[in-house]
Amino acid sequence: MRPILLLLLIAPILYAGTVQGAEHRLEVQVVDPFIELHTGPGRGYPVTQVVERGASVEIIRRRTEWFEVKAESGVKGWVHRSEMARTLEGSGELLPVPDPSLTDFTNHDWEFGLEVGDFGGANAISAMGGYSLNENLAAEIHLSHILGDQTNQYIADIGLVHNIIMPDVRIMRRFTPFLGIGTGVLRLEPKARFAQQLESRTDQLAYVSAGLKFYLTRQFFMRAEYRWHVIFTNRDDNQEVEEWKAGFAFFF
Amino acid sequence: MESRIRIFLLASAAALGLATLPAAAAQAAATDNASAPADAAPLPAPSQVGDSESESQPPVIEPEVERRNVKPPKIKRSDFEIGGFAGVINVEDFSANPSYGVRFAYHISEDFFTEATVGQTTVGRNAAEIFFNFDLTRAERQFTYYDLSFGYNILPGEVFVGRNRAFNSALYVTAGVGGTRFAGDDQFTIALGVGYRMLVNDWLALHIDVRDHTYRSTLLGLAKVAHNVDANIGLTVFF
Numbered sequence: 001m002r003p004i005l006l007l008l009l010i011a012p013i014l015y016a017g018t019v020q021g022a023e024h025r026l027e028v029q030v031v032d033p034f035i036e037l038h039t040g041p042g043r044g045y046p047v048t049q050v051v052e053r054g055a056s057v058e059i060i061r062r063r064t065e066w067f068e069v070k071a072e073s074g075v076k077g078w079v080h081r082s083e084m085a086r087t088l089e090g091s092g093e094l095l096p097v098p099d100p101s102l103t104d105f106t107n108h109d110w111e112f113g114l115e116v117g118d119f120g121g122a123n124a125i126s127a128m129g130g131y132s133l134n135e136n137l138a139a140e141i142h143l144s145h146i147l148g149d150q151t152n153q154y155i156a157d158i159g160l161v162h163n164i165i166m167p168d169v170r171i172m173r174r175f176t177p178f179l180g181i182g183t184g185v186l187r188l189e190p191k192a193r194f195a196q197q198l199e200s201r202t203d204q205l206a207y208v209s210a211g212l213k214f215y216l217t218r219q220f221f222m223r224a225e226y227r228w229h230v231i232f233t234n235r236d237d238n239q240e241v242e243e244w245k246a247g248f249a250f251f252f
Numbered sequence: 253m254e255s256r257i258r259i260f261l262l263a264s265a266a267a268l269g270l271a272t273l274p275a276a277a278a279q280a281a282a283t284d285n286a287s288a289p290a291d292a293a294p295l296p297a298p299s300q301v302g303d304s305e306s307e308s309q310p311p312v313i314e315p316e317v318e319r320r321n322v323k324p325p326k327i328k329r330s331d332f333e334i335g336g337f338a339g340v341i342n343v344e345d346f347s348a349n350p351s352y353g354v355r356f357a358y359h360i361s362e363d364f365f366t367e368a369t370v371g372q373t374t375v376g377r378n379a380a381e382i383f384f385n386f387d388l389t390r391a392e393r394q395f396t397y398y399d400l401s402f403g404y405n406i407l408p409g410e411v412f413v414g415r416n417r418a419f420n421s422a423l424y425v426t427a428g429v430g431g432t433r434f435a436g437d438d439q440f441t442i443a444l445g446v447g448y449r450m451l452v453n454d455w456l457a458l459h460i461d462v463r464d465h466t467y468r469s470t471l472l473g474l475a476k477v478a479h480n481v482d483a484n485i486g487l488t489v490f491f
Contacts, residue, residue, distance in 0.1 A: 026327060040420035040451065042362045044408030061328045061454070063490065064362045068454060114366065114400050116429050123440035125429050127400060145431055147440040192392075192436025218361060248402060250360050 025058045025070075028087035028095050035087070037077025041066035049075050057087075100219040100252065106165045106176060108132060108251040113223055117245025122148030126245060128223075136163050140180065150194045157184025157207065173215075180209040186231055205231045207243075219250045330455065330490045333357040337371070337459065339484025343395050343434070345472060346375040351482055355459070357403070365403045367426060369463075371482065372396040375434075380472050392435045395480075397465050399443040401428025411450060420451040432467050432480070439467035459486040 030051050037049040041063045049071070051057055057069040057079075066078045085097045100108075115126040123146070130140040138161045146153035159182020166172040183206045190198035211225030224246040231239040334356050341351040353371025360366065373395045381387060407423040424447050432441045445463030452458055462483045469478035 039410065039418070040408065042405070042408045042420075042422070044422075045420055046410065059327050061330050063330050064359050066362060067327070112366075114402070114429075125400065125431070125440070147431055147438050152438040191438065220360075220364075 025060060026089070027056050027058050028084070028089055029056045030054065030087055032083065032086050035079050035083045037069070037071070037075065037079060038066075039077065041068070041078045043080070045078070049077050059084075102173065102215055104219070104251065105174075105213075105215045105221060106163070106167065107135070108219075111138075111249055111251040113247055113249025115223060115225070115245040115247030117225075117243060117247075119144070119146045119153075119243040119245075120148075120241040122146045122151075122153070124243060124245060126247070128249070130161065136165060137161070138163060140182070142184075150191055151198065152189045152191060154187040154189075155184055155205070157182050157205070159183070159207070159209070161209075163213075175215075176213040178209075178211050178213065180207075180211070180225075180227075182207055182209075201233075203231050203233050205229050213249075219252055221249055221251070223247055223249050331359045333359065333365075333457065333488045333490050335457075335459075335486055335488030337369075337461065337484040337486030339461075339482060341371070341373045341395070341480055341482040343373065343375050343480050344469070344478040345380065346378045346395075349373040349375055349395075351484060353484075355486055355488060357488070363405055365405070365424075367401045367403055367428070368398070369401070370396070370398045371484075388435055395432070395434045397430060397432040397441060397443075397480075399426075399428040399430035399441065399463075399465070401426040401430075401443060401445075403447075405449075422449050423447070424449060426463065430465075432465055435471055437471070439469065441465050441467045455490045457488045457490065459488060460484075461486060 030053050032053065034050040034052045035057075036047040037051065038045040038047055051069075051071050055072055057071050060068040060070055060076070062068070063078075065081045067081070067084050068076060068078050070076050081097050081099065084095055085099075087095050089095050109132055111128075111130045111132075113128045115124075115128065117124045117126070124144055125147075126142050126144040128140060128142045130138045132138045139158065140161050141158050142155070144153075144155040144157075146155065159180050161178050161180040164177045164179070183204065185202060186205050187200075187202045188198075189200045207227045207229045209225055209227040211223060214222045214224075216222060225244070227243040227245075229241045229243060231241060233239055334354075336352065336354050338350070338352040340348050342348040351371050351373040353369055355367060355369045357365050357367040374393050375388075375395055376393075377387075403424045403426040405422045405424045409421055410418045411421045412418050426443070426445045426447065428443045430441045430443055432439045443463050443465050445461060447459055447461035447463075450458045462481065465480040465482065467478055467480075469476055471478075
């Protein structure tokens with residue numbers, strides 16, 4: 001553990017050596033009367049320079065909604081996406097900068113989220129990632145940590161989700177109900193005090209789920225989900241566990 | 253009632269599985285069929301223009317617009333942040349001890365970010381141990397925590413160091429959930445914090461972070477909410 005931590009602490013210094021190499025950068029031309037260069041990637045940072053119409057700027061990098069650019073004079077600054085969207089590429093066309101909105105809510109590739117809930121009476125924390133296979137179908141991976149009174153459980157599962165998209169129903173544009181099915185493994189470890197009564201084990205599980213996504217703004221949405229799990233134990237009976245969870249997610 | 257829900261869910265999941273298979277097959281077939289007429293579409297490819305002109309009437313308007321492949325240009329993104337931190341954590345009922353850990357963040361927008369942190373410390377003997385004459389084992393003295401948080405940047409601005417230097421900075425608040433392993437027990441933990449980020453340059457950031465890791469503890473025989481405040485200084489790089 002310690003060597004890894006040490007490495008991460010000195011990583012910034014190691015990284016310093018690698019960022020020096022300048023690569024080929026995209027150059028765009030300003031068509032608005034001027035664009036504003038902020039000192040940092042945020043609306044709260046002051047504007048110290050402007051670049052006027054006709055001049056061109058090099059794009060160094062993008063962070064969230066902000067582009068760091070270098071003007072012909074050598075001055076650097078951060079420009080908002082909305083202003084970059086009105087600059088011209090070398091080909092004379094507007095620089096394409098996608099802006100996530102409600103239409104992308106039902107049409108995106110990746111989504112990630114963090115959920116908390118109840119797994120058979122215990123607290124559950126899940127991190128999830130999903131990839132859209134087509135308009136309706138997505139593959140999802142959930143990693144969960146379930147903290148109970150007597151045990152500590154970890155679940156890694158993979159499943160398919162069917163998103164029920166109803167674009168014609170106006171009220172449903174912000175809502176996407178979904179149904180899912182999947183399988184995974186559950187690792188159970190008793191807490192120290194219960195080590196005598198319980199033993200560690202790893203079992204396979206399967207689940208069916210139903211849930212709802214609710215679009216908030218930009219690339220953010222909320223997820224709530226109910227899951228019914230069957231845990232295939234090596235005892236006489238399989239164990240059935242209900243899980244409820246909800247949380248925030250974002251897509252890109 | 254409960255079993256009805258399960259039957260409904262199982263049935264709907266099964267139906268979904270069955271429904272998507274033929275649909276996917278049909279779609280594949282459709283695209284196969286569609287590709288054939290597309291090849292014979294009336295729009296001639298540029299190389300065939302000459303042939304069609306000599307054979308039939310020349311088109312009224314000759315399209316001279318070149319088809320341009322619109323794909324977003326590659327711009328280097330740097331929305332991720334990784335680094336380490338070191339500081340002091342005060343473990344309730346135990347002493348304050350040096351802590352260290354790692355931090356990984358993804359900046360979703362200029363206001364919001366998600367963050368994962370893992371940290372640890374080793375606690376010393378506490379008063380109860382001495383009084384009741386018991387000892388935690390070496391492994392039980394390890395206090396390890398992780399949080400998954402959402403952060404919100406408030407108060408962005410600049411700080412001035414001396415006459416000629418200005419650095420970008422932001423104050424942020426975080427709220428998250430996670431787990432704490434201490435004294436042989438894993439506890440569901442809520443972590444609330446406030447931090448300060450100063451950008452040394454475009455990719456290097458200095459953090460000062462204070463975070464309270466709260467969980468229900470029964471360690472000393474009575475159930476209570478334990479607050480463990482971690483104050484640390486960290487260094488991260490954006491990439």
